[in-house]
Amino acid sequence: MKSLKLLLVLFLVVLPFAAGAGQTEKKAKTIDELVEMYDSSGCKDCHAEIYTQWEKSHHARPLMGVKGGLMLTPLATKGATAFSPDDPQRATIKNFPCFKCHLPQALISAEDSVAVELAQALVAQDATKVAKLRITCTVCHNARAIIHKRELGEPEKGVLYSSKKDIDAHPDKTFTKVKKSAIMKNAIFCGQCHGLGPNLEFDQPFQCANLYGSYLHSYIPAGGTHTCQECHMKKGDHVIAPNFNDDKQTSELLAQAISLDVQTLGYEWLRKAKDYTPKVVVNTKITTTAGHRIPDG
Amino acid sequence: MIVTAKSPDGTEIGKAERHYHPQATNCRDTKMKYGAQWKVANLRDTSLQPYQTKADTIEFDLPAGVRTAEVTVDLVYQAVNPDNSYPIHSVTNTVTLDR
Numbered sequence: 001m002k003s004l005k006l007l008l009v010l011f012l013v014v015l016p017f018a019a020g021a022g023q024t025e026k027k028a029k030t031i032d033e034l035v036e037m038y039d040s041s042g043c044k045d046c047h048a049e050i051y052t053q054w055e056k057s058h059h060a061r062p063l064m065g066v067k068g069g070l071m072l073t074p075l076a077t078k079g080a081t082a083f084s085p086d087d088p089q090r091a092t093i094k095n096f097p098c099f100k101c102h103l104p105q106a107l108i109s110a111e112d113s114v115a116v117e118l119a120q121a122l123v124a125q126d127a128t129k130v131a132k133l134r135i136t137c138t139v140c141h142n143a144r145a146i147i148h149k150r151e152l153g154e155p156e157k158g159v160l161y162s163s164k165k166d167i168d169a170h171p172d173k174t175f176t177k178v179k180k181s182a183i184m185k186n187a188i189f190c191g192q193c194h195g196l197g198p199n200l201e202f203d204q205p206f207q208c209a210n211l212y213g214s215y216l217h218s219y220i221p222a223g224g225t226h227t228c229q230e231c232h233m234k235k236g237d238h239v240i241a242p243n244f245n246d247d248k249q250t251s252e253l254l255a256q257a258i259s260l261d262v263q264t265l266g267y268e269w270l271r272k273a274k275d276y277t278p279k280v281v282v283n284t285k286i287t288t289t290a291g292h293r294i295p296d297g
Numbered sequence: 298m299i300v301t302a303k304s305p306d307g308t309e310i311g312k313a314e315r316h317y318h319p320q321a322t323n324c325r326d327t328k329m330k331y332g333a334q335w336k337v338a339n340l341r342d343t344s345l346q347p348y349q350t351k352a353d354t355i356e357f358d359l360p361a362g363v364r365t366a367e368v369t370v371d372l373v374y375q376a377v378n379p380d381n382s383y384p385i386h387s388v389t390n391t392v393t394l395d396r
Contacts, residue, residue: 065377066376066377066381067377067381069377071332074332074334075334081334081335082334083334098333098334197338197339198337198338205337205338206333206334206335206336206337207321207333207336207337207338207339208333208336210319210339214346214347218346218347219347219348222347222348222349223348224347224348244376244377244381244383247383250374250383251374251383251384251385254374254383254385255385255386258345258372258385258386260370260372260385260386260388262368262370262388262390264368264390264392265392266359266365266366266392266393266394267394268394277358278358278359278363278364278394279356279357279358279359280302280311280356280357280359280366280368280392281354281355281356282300282302282354282355282356282357282368282370283352283353283354284298284300284315284351284352284353284354284355284370285350285351285352286298286317286345286350286351286352286372287345287349287350287351288345288347290345290347291347292347293319293342293344293345293346293347294344294345295317295318295319295344295374295376296319296344297319297333
């Protein structure tokens with residue numbers, strides 16, 4: 001009897017934790033299945049403004065590169081990188097270490113067959129298919145909303161996490177609850193993907209974004225106190241600019257953030273007796289208001 | 298940052314560039330790498346840092362007979378490749394030795 005009770009208790013405790021987004025469920029075999037699992041198009045009905053902002057963001061097209069460059073193409077091309085498979089048919093999730101940050105849901109919920117399909121799409125330059133893979137609302141508001149997993153468990157299925165408050169009855173069909181996330185207001189939430197430096201955990205290390213490292217080791221020591229969200233998500237803005245596909249806006253934001261002071265001087269320098277060199281001296285001073293290095297990467 | 302000096306007739310008399318960005322190798326050779334799949338760690342970082350001023354001095358010698366120059370400083374952001382540029386600031390000063 002006692003052991004049965006223990007078993008029951010164990011079940012009760014373990015179940016909710018194990019049922020994180022896609023965690024114990026069947027994994028996706030195809031790109032469409034993966035897209036379906038993290039589909040956030042339904043959020044548009046009620047959060048239209050945020051949805052439109054998100055659609056303009058890099059998070060909505062994390063495998064497209066800047067201006068549609070399909071930057072994962074070399075990883076699907078034989079011999080082009082240390083990670084590339086010999087044949088796209090034999091690609092596995094491990095051939096795409098970039099998923100760690102560019103598509104974290106693939107690590108949680110995708111079979112290797114998804115990597116095969118992606119590799120084939122990249123070789124064929126099928127941008128429409130690659131574009132389906134996005135850092136959707138639920139990747140941030142569920143899969144990446146908890147990091148203290150030993151204390152707080154895995155993100156729960158059917159629950160969205162907010163930076164603000166618990167909501168017991170959230171009107172979405174799948175996500176019927178909202179809980180407060182411990183980290184969505186903190187810089188570390190973004191730091192999960194924005195890089196500390198070399199990714200040393202792979203069998204061949206490499207480095208992409210290392211902006212969070214710069215934030216931690218340059219901005220914080222200099223006395224900076226703002227979070228990423230405070231600078232990049234004012235009023236909850238989900239464009240999370242810059243959007244490098246919008247040239248005009250990017251130039252404007254950079255012009256606001258970076259100041260350039262130019263001082264010029266013309267004079268005749270006396271090298272040695274009677275030997276004047278006419279000179280122009282240009283002194284420049286550049287400062288930024290960012291909370292990290294500019295540019296990164 | 299591109300600094301160009303021109304004489305009054307428009308002839309370029311000097312040009313200098315400064316590049317501000319982190320630079321990485323693969324830690325196996327001394328070549329700078331480009332692209333996440335090749336970079337392993339930064340070995341030099343000239344990027345703009347928070348709360349720090351990036352100061353530079355650029356000097357041009359004026360050719361014989363030229364006493365006035367138009368100096369333009371263009372600050373440009375380049376993402377992914379140099380052809381993809383976002384202009385930030387452009388400042389032009391006229392400098393003359395005659396007073």
